Amino acid sequence: xxxxxxxxxxxxxxxxxxxxxxxxxxxxxxxxxxxxxxxxxxxxxxxxxxxxxxxxxxxxxxxxxxxxxxxxxxxxxxxxxxxxxxxxxxxxxxxxxxxxxxxxxxxxxxxxxxxxxxxxxxxxxxxxxxxxxxxxxxxxxxxxxxxxxxxxxxxxxxxxxxxxxxxxxxxxxxxxxxxxxxxxxxxxxxxxxxxxxxxxxxxxxxxxxxxxxxxxxxxxxxxxxxxxxxxxxxxxxxxxxxxxxxxxxxxxxxxxxxxxxxxxxxxxxxxxxxxxxxxxxxxxxxxxxxxxxxxxxxxxxxxxxxxxxxxxxxxxxxxxxxxxxxxxxxxxxxxxxxxxxxxxxxxxxxxxxxxxxxxxxxxxxxxxxxxxxxxxxxxxxxxxxxxxxxxxxxxxxxxxxxxxxxxxxxxxxxxxxxxxxxxxxxxxxxxxxxxxxxxxxxxxxxxxxxxxxxxxxxxxxxxxxxxxxxxxxxxxxxxxxxxxxxxxxxxxxxxxxxxxxxxxxxxxxxxxxxxxxxxxxxxxxxxxxxxxxxxxxxxxxxxxxxxxxxxxxxxxxxxxxxxxxxxxxxx
Amino acid sequence: xxxxxxxxxxxxxxxxxxxxxxxxxxxxxxxxxxxxxxxxxxxxxxxxxxxxxxxxxxxxxxxxxxxxxxxxxxxxxxxxxxxxxxxxxxxxxxxxxxxxxxxxxxxxxxxxxxxxxxxxxxxxxxxxxxxxxxxxxxxxxxxxxxxxxxxxxxxxxxxxxxxxxxxxxxxxxxxxxxxxxxxxxxxxxxxxxxxxxxxxxxxxxxxxxxxxxxxxxxxxxxxxxxxxxxxxxxxxxxxxxxxxxxxxxxxxxxxxxxxxxxxxxxxxxxxxxxxxxxxxxxxxxxxxxxxxxxxxxx
Numbered sequence: 087x088x089x090x091x092x093x094x095x096x097x098x099x100x101x102x103x104x105x106x107x108x109x110x111x112x113x114x115x116x117x118x119x120x121x122x123x124x125x126x127x128x129x130x131x132x133x134x135x136x137x138x139x140x141x142x143x144x145x146x147x148x149x150x151x152x153x154x155x156x157x158x159x160x161x162x163x164x165x166x167x168x169x170x171x172x173x174x175x176x177x178x179x180x181x182x183x184x185x186x187x188x189x190x191x192x193x194x195x196x197x198x199x200x201x202x203x204x205x206x207x208x209x210x211x212x213x214x215x216x217x218x219x220x221x222x223x224x225x226x227x228x229x230x231x232x233x234x235x236x237x238x239x240x241x242x243x244x245x246x247x248x249x250x251x252x253x254x255x256x257x258x259x260x261x262x263x264x265x266x267x268x269x270x271x272x273x274x275x276x277x278x279x280x281x282x283x284x285x286x287x288x289x290x291x292x293x294x295x296x297x298x299x300x301x302x303x304x305x306x307x308x309x310x311x312x313x314x315x316x317x318x319x320x321x322x323x324x325x326x327x328x329x330x331x332x333x334x335x336x337x338x339x340x341x342x343x344x345x346x347x348x349x350x351x352x353x354x355x356x357x358x359x360x361x362x363x364x365x366x367x368x369x370x371x372x373x374x375x376x377x378x379x380x381x382x383x384x385x386x387x388x389x390x391x392x393x394x395x396x397x398x399x400x401x402x403x404x405x406x407x408x409x410x411x412x413x414x415x416x417x418x419x420x421x422x423x424x425x426x427x428x429x430x431x432x433x434x435x436x437x438x439x440x441x442x443x444x445x446x447x448x449x450x451x452x453x454x455x456x457x458x459x460x461x462x463x464x465x466x467x468x469x470x471x472x473x474x475x476x477x478x479x480x481x482x483x484x485x486x487x488x489x490x491x492x493x494x495x496x497x498x499x500x501x502x503x504x505x506x507x508x509x510x511x512x513x514x515x516x517x518x519x520x521x522x523x524x525x526x527x528x529x530x531x532x533x534x535x536x537x538x539x540x541x542x543x544x545x546x547x548x549x550x551x552x553x554x555x556x557x558x559x560x561x562x563x564x565x566x567x568x569x570x571x572x573x574x575x576x577x578x579x580x581x582x583x584x585x586x587x588x589x590x591x592x593x594x595x596x597x598x599x600x601x602x603x604x605x606x607x608x609x610x611x612x613x614x615x616x617x618x619x620x621x622x623x624x625x626x627x628x629x630x631x632x633x634x635x636x637x638x639x640x641x642x643x644x645x646x647x648x649x650x651x652x653x654x655x656x657x
Numbered sequence: 658x659x660x661x662x663x664x665x666x667x668x669x670x671x672x673x674x675x676x677x678x679x680x681x682x683x684x685x686x687x688x689x690x691x692x693x694x695x696x697x698x699x700x701x702x703x704x705x706x707x708x709x710x711x712x713x714x715x716x717x718x719x720x721x722x723x724x725x726x727x728x729x730x731x732x733x734x735x736x737x738x739x740x741x742x743x744x745x746x747x748x749x750x751x752x753x754x755x756x757x758x759x760x761x762x763x764x765x766x767x768x769x770x771x772x773x774x775x776x777x778x779x780x781x782x783x784x785x786x787x788x789x790x791x792x793x794x795x796x797x798x799x800x801x802x803x804x805x806x807x808x809x810x811x812x813x814x815x816x817x818x819x820x821x822x823x824x825x826x827x828x829x830x831x832x833x834x835x836x837x838x839x840x841x842x843x844x845x846x847x848x849x850x851x852x853x854x855x856x857x858x859x860x861x862x863x864x865x866x867x868x869x870x871x872x873x874x875x876x877x878x879x880x881x882x883x884x885x886x887x888x889x890x891x892x893x894x895x896x897x898x899x900x901x902x903x904x905x906x907x908x909x910x911x912x913x914x915x916x917x918x919x920x921x922x923x924x925x926x927x928x929x930x931x932x933x934x935x936x937x938x939x940x941x942x943x944x945x946x947x948x949x950x951x952x953x954x955x
Contacts, residue, residue: 087674124890125854139857140850147847188850201850 090214091145096428100435103614109204112446123196137207143187144211151183152218160511163342166335171299171345180222191252198248206438209383216387220515221343223384224296230376231258231304238360238369259300261292269528272316278307288351298347301326306365321365324356340514377523378480382434385487385519392494392512393423400497419493425624426486432607437475444468474536477529482600484520491516534592537599549606561626565605568633572598575640586648594636601629660715660773662706665762666699668727669783695730698778702839706776707738713811716740722761731894735856736848744861747898752911759792761909764902775836790838800831806842861896
């Protein structure tokens with residue numbers, strides 16, 4: 087009996103130390119729900135106990151049921167014939183196991199049969215599911231669809247769909263991408279129109295739709311004829327029907343277990359979900375933010391799986407009469423992999439915590455009658471923090487997953503290139519994570535504004551004020567030096583007022599910010615557990631040269647790439 | 658109509674994951690070194706019962722005989738979908754062999770009242786006797802179906818089941834009430850999050866009193882109130898003693914157990930030398946003869 091939760095020291099540390107007190111209390115209406123619902127916790131300790139118990143169950147299902155099926159799922163995948171997508175039986179069994187575990191509506195309200203868990207705890211589940219089978223995360227991780235209906239839908243839509251999502255009776259798809267609208271969603275063309283009775287219909291095409299065969303779809307469509315930008319788009323909810331045709335499913339490099347479909351809408355009846363013309367600016371942004379967290383967790387889960395295999399192999403494989411993990415070149419790789427994973431986990435759950443606080447405070451602003459100035463400010467603060475951390479986290483987690491999967495194959499040597507070992511699957515599965523739900527390049531675009539406007543400043547300063555001593559204090563001073571340089575770099579770029587240059591060095595600036603922010607998180611965690619001092623030390627020492635390189639690039643003012651890229655590319 | 662299915666389960670030491678010494682110097686099992694788990698085949702029996710609940714509509718009652726902390730397996734049953742639980746506990750039950758155990762369980766079943774099916778795991782991993790199920794059927798004077806893998810159909814007065822035999826499987830039919838022992842033929846469902854959040858509060862009356870151990874007697878009233886509360890929410894685990902189930906004291910526990918352990922021997926099998934056999938007709942023939950001679954075959 088293996089368990090991806092109880093056997094993961096870092097994940098357990100994270101749950102034990104992640105302060106969800108405020109988010110949990112507000113979600114549970116200060117534990118008033120306990121009077122109404124048997125399953126609702128009566129205080130924070132009770133809520134924490136629930137989180138831990140449920141994560142243990144998910145950890146067991148992932149390790150014992152799902153992971154052993156992953157190879158066969160990868161080899162077979164879904165089947166498509168006559169317009170019908172049929173999932174591989176083991177994928178169906180995986181979904182059934184998770185439904186039986188009762189975690190299909192993890193974040194939904196008690197009244198809809200959900201667990202009302204914070205996003206942080208749900209994300210821990212998704213991380214473990216991905217570790218077991220990354221493709222399954224693309225089905226399990228679609229809970230943000232129900233969340234979006236919960237946040238923006240009408241009461242009738244909530245009453246109709248949410249209990250079905252919570253019990254696993256329906257699955258969802260979010261239909262955003264079109265053949266000519268990928269990163270640029272403002273140009274979406276799928277048409278939404280009303281007949282004389284006010285009934286909406288959808289007409290057009292969508293592409294690369296994860297689980298496009300789902301029973302319930304959220305669709306981004308152009309409801310305002312004659313418009314061309316994001317302000318003419320609205321969000322719709324529709325159901326699987328004969329007018330909604332799956333034209334084909336894609337043959338992909340990785341995440342084979344899930345169907346990625348091309349959809350044709352032949353006047354599909356639909357309902358408006360949320361405000362008209364606010365589809366992109368509100369619903370999609372919320373949907374995308376949730377999905378970006380889910381993909382970050384997917385990436386982290388793959389990295390965890392790849393590291394586990396690499397470590398095991400390096401301990402077992404003997405060359406020159408000793409196991410290969412005794413060689414500096416190999417243990418250096420393993421050390422870096424582990425450090426990156428722990429650092430990414432620290433960033434991911436700091437992000438989900440911000441997302442949880444954003445959620446409870448924005449809900450409060452929308453629904454509470456006597457809102458105080460302080461509560462309003464908190465809502466604003468957490469919106470800002472979550473907005474910068476989410477893309478920073480997605481960029482880091484997904485790039486790290488690729489690096490770790492790459493190194494995992496390297497450690498396996500020729501064996502890792504073969505299908506006999508699972509690392510090649512992790513490598514293939516990781517590759518999409520830094521592309522979908524916004525490429526890393528697009529995450530940089532989303533994060534750079536917050537970085538330039540110092541949105542992490544309060545939190546960084548708060549962390550720097552912690553009582554570090556000895557080595558930790560010296561490491562903190564190092565990070566403080568990074569931070570001074572970061573401020574210098576931001577100022578340098580801001581003063582330049584050259585948008586092309588800012589875009590060119592934006593990735594450097596965002597990554598520099600991440601080194602500082604994550605460095606401080608690692609130090610914070612080292613204060614809580616002395617065993618983690620070595621991790622903080624390794625992270626910050628590794629970060630130094632990488633930080634300096636980026637700093638030099640930003641401060642160089644080098645315009646040659648902007649001026650001469652064409653000549654170089656065309657040579 | 659709804660059926661009543663009783664599942665008898667056992668909390669056993671985990672013989673797969675042994676930490677420390679499994680045996681005490683006196684040859685008895687060192688339970689402290691072995692984590693207590695749900696007996697694996699009892700989980701299969703529970704899963705089968707829950708499938709019957711899904712398919713035909715049934716009330717699933719789980720019972721166990723054991724010390725007070727055996728409620729862990731009862732709560733684990735509630736987390737998976739059981740409707741009602743019974744802890745059969747009494748110092749008088751201690752030291753029971755299979756005969757005394759099956760007698761106690763038969764008293765428990767009689768006290769519970771009407772049932773259609775009793776399901777037991779084929780055997781427990783601590784004793785591996787596979788005797789309790791069949792003995793229980795005899796004591797209740799009902800038919801038994803042993804080594805069941807799956808139920809094919811259930812109706813008002815009969816059940817048909819499937820069990821694997823060499824070279825195929827057979828279908829058996831029996832009138833109800835009937836007892837079945839179940840082998841590993843299904844995959845037990847995971848515990849359910851919502852049920853965990855609800856039933857983690859399930860208690861026996863003794864556990865409830867223990868929760869209030871520090872309280873003074875003025876709390877007695879609140880204790881009663883809380884017990885009523887548990888009953889109202891279906892969170893009370895029945896706790897029955899030998900007297901409650903009307904068991905004859907001479908037939909339970911050590912006095913009711915004719916089995917006497919004479920000696921326990923720890924046998925450690927050591928590997929010998931490897932031997933290679935030529936992959937030829939002659940090589941294989943030699944090997945077979947050798948195995949027949951040392952009575953490994955035949």
